[in-house]
C-alpha cells in the first residue's frame with residue numbers, strides 16, 4: 001500500500017489513535033453509544049462559544065454538502081427568500097442546492113479573489129425586503145480566501161435576517177464566536193479541522209431558528225428539525241449512523257482539547273501556513289489571494305512562469321516523496337492548492353518545501 005500524507009482540505013491526515021477507534025463495531029441502540037453522541041453535541045457547543053440554553057448541535061449523516069443542503073432546505077420555506085453570497089465553488093454550490101430545491105433565492109456573486117463587501121450586502125437587503133435569510137462561506141476552500149463573517153453578521157443581524165454560515169473548512173481551526181456574531185446556523189463536518197474522518201456533518205443552530213423549521217423541509221432524510229427532535233430525546237440518530245466515524249470523531253475532539261483547544265490548533269495551522277508561503281514564494285511561486293485575506297487553512301499558488309511547468313508531473317513527483325497536494329479550482333488563473341490542516345506539523349512543511357525545491361532545481 002502506498003502511503004502519503006494529505007495536504008488537502010479534507011479528508012485530511014488523521015492520527016493513528018483516531019483511526020484505531022474505528023476497529024470497534026459499535027451497537028447504536030446502546031446507552032453507551034447514545035451517550036457518545038450527546039457528549040459530542042455538548043463539546044461542539046463549547047467549541048462554538050454558545051450556551052445550551054440558546055443553541056443546539058445536530059449531527060447529520062453524509063458529507064459536508066449534505067449538512068449545507070439540510071440547512072437550506074429545512075430553513076428556507078416557500079414564503080422565504082435566500083440571499084446567497086458567493087466568491088467560490090462552495091458558495092456557488094449553495095445556489096445549485098437552492099435551484100434544485102426550488103427555493104426563492106438571489107445570488108450575490110463576487111470575484112474569487114475578493115471578499116464580499118458588507119456595505120453592498122446591506123444595500124441589497126435594504127432594496128429587497130423579501131429576503132429573509134442570508135448564507136455565505138467562511139473559508140472559501142476553492143481559493144483559500146477567508147471571508148469576513150463578522151462584518152457581514154453586523155449588517156445581516158441589523159436587518160433582522162437569519163444568518164447561515166458554511167464554516168466547513170474553518171470550524172475547529174479558527175476560533176468562531178458563534179453567539180456573539182448571532183449566527184443562526186453554522187455548518188461544518190467531521191473530516192475537516194476537528195480532524196476526524198468523513199461520514200457526517202454537524203450544525204450548530206440557534207434553537208429559536210431551528211424550532212421555526214418544523215414541517216418546512218423538502219426532504220425526509222435531510223430534515224434538520226426532525227433530526228434534532230429525534231437526537232434531542234436521548235442521543236439516538238434517526239437513521240443508521242456512521243458508528244465508526246462517530247467513535248473516531250469523539251476521539252478527535254479529545255485530541256483537539258489535549259492540543260490546547262482551537263486557539264492552539266489555529267496557531268499550529270498558522271505556523272504551517274506561514275512557512276509554506278514563505279518557502280514557496282522563495283522558489284518563485286506566488287499566492288492567488290493577497291496576504292490580508294489568506295486563510296491559515298489552504299493556499300492557492302499560481303503556476304510559475306516556466307513554459308515547461310506541468311502540475312501533473314509535479315503532483316506525481318511530490319506524491320512519490322510522501323505528500324498529496326491538491327489541484328486548483330479557480331476559473332481565471334492556473335493554480336494548485338496546498339492544505340496545511342490535519343495531523344501536519346512544521347516538519348512536514350519543511351520536508352515538503354525541500355521536495356518542491358528539488359523539483360524546481362530539476363526544471
Ligand SMILES: *Cc1c(COP(=O)(O)O)cnc(C)c1O
Pocket residue numbers: 009010063064065066090137139140141166167168169189
Ligand atoms: C469541504 C467543504 C464543503 C463540503 O464538501 P463535501 O465534499 O460535501 O464534504 C462545503 N463547503 C466548504 C467551504 C468546504 O470546504
